Amino acid sequence: MTRPAPASHRHGALRNLLGIADLGPDIAAGIAEVMRLTDSFVEVSERAIPKVPALRGRTVVSLFFEDSTRTRLSFETAAKRLSADTMNFSVSTSSVKKGESLRDTIETIEAMGVDAIVVRHASAGVPRQIAHWASSAVINAGDGWHEHPTQALLDCYTIRQHLGELSGRHITIVGDIKHSRVARSNIAAFTALGADVTVVAPPTLLPPSLEGWPVKVAHDLDAVLPGTDVCYLLRMQRERMTEALIPSLREYTARYGLTEERADRLAEHALIMHPGPMNRGVEIAADVAERPNAVIVDQVRNGVAVRMAVLFLLLGSGTEWGGEPDA
Amino acid sequence: MSAEDMQRATWRMAHEIIERNHGLDDVVLVGLQTGGVPLAGRLAGALHQIEGINVPVGCVDVAFYRDDIGLRPVLPEAVTDIPVELTGRSVVLVDDVLFTGRTIRAALDALTDHGRARQVQLAVMIDRGHRELPIRPDFVGKNLPTRRDEAVDVHEDGVDLGEMVK
Numbered sequence: 271m272t273r274p275a276p277a278s279h280r281h282g283a284l285r286n287l288l289g290i291a292d293l294g295p296d297i298a299a300g301i302a303e304v305m306r307l308t309d310s311f312v313e314v315s316e317r318a319i320p321k322v323p324a325l326r327g328r329t330v331v332s333l334f335f336e337d338s339t340r341t342r343l344s345f346e347t348a349a350k351r352l353s354a355d356t357m358n359f360s361v362s363t364s365s366v367k368k369g370e371s372l373r374d375t376i377e378t379i380e381a382m383g384v385d386a387i388v389v390r391h392a393s394a395g396v397p398r399q400i401a402h403w404a405s406s407a408v409i410n411a412g413d414g415w416h417e418h419p420t421q422a423l424l425d426c427y428t429i430r431q432h433l434g435e436l437s438g439r440h441i442t443i444v445g446d447i448k449h450s451r452v453a454r455s456n457i458a459a460f461t462a463l464g465a466d467v468t469v470v471a472p473p474t475l476l477p478p479s480l481e482g483w484p485v486k487v488a489h490d491l492d493a494v495l496p497g498t499d500v501c502y503l504l505r506m507q508r509e510r511m512t513e514a515l516i517p518s519l520r521e522y523t524a525r526y527g528l529t530e531e532r533a534d535r536l537a538e539h540a541l542i543m544h545p546g547p548m549n550r551g552v553e554i555a556a557d558v559a560e561r562p563n564a565v566i567v568d569q570v571r572n573g574v575a576v577r578m579a580v581l582f583l584l585l586g587s588g589t590e591w592g593g594e595p596d597a
Numbered sequence: 598m599s600a601e602d603m604q605r606a607t608w609r610m611a612h613e614i615i616e617r618n619h620g621l622d623d624v625v626l627v628g629l630q631t632g633g634v635p636l637a638g639r640l641a642g643a644l645h646q647i648e649g650i651n652v653p654v655g656c657v658d659v660a661f662y663r664d665d666i667g668l669r670p671v672l673p674e675a676v677t678d679i680p681v682e683l684t685g686r687s688v689v690l691v692d693d694v695l696f697t698g699r700t701i702r703a704a705l706d707a708l709t710d711h712g713r714a715r716q717v718q719l720a721v722m723i724d725r726g727h728r729e730l731p732i733r734p735d736f737v738g739k740n741l742p743t744r745r746d747e748a749v750d751v752h753e754d755g756v757d758l759g760e761m762v763k
Contacts, residue, residue: 308675322661
């Protein structure tokens with residue numbers, strides 16, 4: 271009957287999810303706990319009425335300083351399926367436009383009695399700063415080039431669903447590594463689970479130094495594709511391309527895009543993944559995204575269940591660990 | 598309670614389930630995670646030996662329906678698996694120990710999300726008393742008077758009574 275406490279609780283409850291490291295000290299065990307809980311929420315999502323009363327009376331506010339459709343909708347759906355109330359704060363219609371400071375905004379939101387704040391911001395570190403001020407749980411839904419932990423968790427879950435455990439798998443991440451928070455969170459999560467990660471990008475789209483990153487670097491995509499179990503394509507972020515880092519999108523596609531010919535070089539079991547939104551015809555050919563081994567829609571579907579797991583871990587699983595529920 | 602006692606009790610409860618439902622038409626067993634799951638399996642085995650019918654067996658985890666979420670650590674033990682639509686069925690909920698009744702309250706809510714059962718009955722190996730809600734079992738292996746602070750442990754080799762680990 272007695273079960274060991276999940277990793278995330280061994281040193282007190284999980285308070286915030288700002289980055290993959292928050293799932294530590296044993297990150298692999300922390301991710302495994304989220305995956306286990308996600309299995310339960312996948313079952314809930316498949317029901318005729320995909321809703322449980324777990325977080326009744328809790329309020330989740332999404333505070334998005336940067337555009338997003340899927341992440342915001344995914345968190346909102348997750349909160350609603352847990353019966354939590356949701357509030358939406360969109361910067362374009364708020365007092366931020368009138369010059370309200372971030373701290374005042376947070377204080378105002380907290381005064382309304384919220385339990386969790388889901389934050390997206392163009393600057394790295396903003397969620398951590400908010401977590402410092404706020405007493406509610408803070409979830410990072412993407413901060414600048416820094417981290418996007420729930421994306422990494424849903425990617426781990428999707429890979430595990432199709433290929434089993436990640437340990438020993440070869441994962442290739444292609445594209446704009448430099449500006450990608452998805453790449454940073456995914457590298458942390460994949461390598462913690464024992465996967466072998468290779469990043470492929472033009473030198474101008476790699477960070478100035480990869481020292482300390484547990485990854486291999488390659489510049490020739492064709493050479494690494496045959497041995498790859500997961501080909502993870504990053505979006506070419508046109509909004510971040512103010513500097514002339516690549517000669518043209520056409521040249522990028524020619525060398526780093528997953529074209530029909532390149533997709534044919536992948537092993538039959540190999541997965542094609544993309545965090546979305548896709549630039550069809552740039553990093554991925556239009557028809558490649560429709561292949562049976564492209565699991566991009568599964569990523570979105572699993573995203574809701576993973577975010578339910580994260581919200582439940584933060585808000586529902588209790589403040590102390592150790593007690594057994596009443597029989 | 599020894600392993601043999603438990604087997605006899607399981608056998609008797611299986612007979613009572615058949616008697617109460619005038620056979621096994623539309624009967625579904627649903628074990629509660631985690632203690633009720635092996636018992637539901639053993640009851641299904643007994644029902645098969647008596648009537649030659651395989652009744653559907655599911656399991657339910659009530660973590661997301663508990664009334665103490667946020668007050669104490671609550672996490673599911675396993676994924677809920679209800680193999681058939683419950684609407685119109687006679688559901689026999691199965692658990693190892695009936696105590697406060699709060700888990701059963703949560704289980705009734707959980708079942709509702711899988712359809713409108715014609716009726717729900719409750720089978721438990723041990724009824725240890727101390728109910729906090731108006732819930733009673735239909736089929737009982739053994740009534741075992743306990744103190745509130747005692748722990749009841751039902752396992753394969755029998756039932757033990759011990760001090761609750763604080």
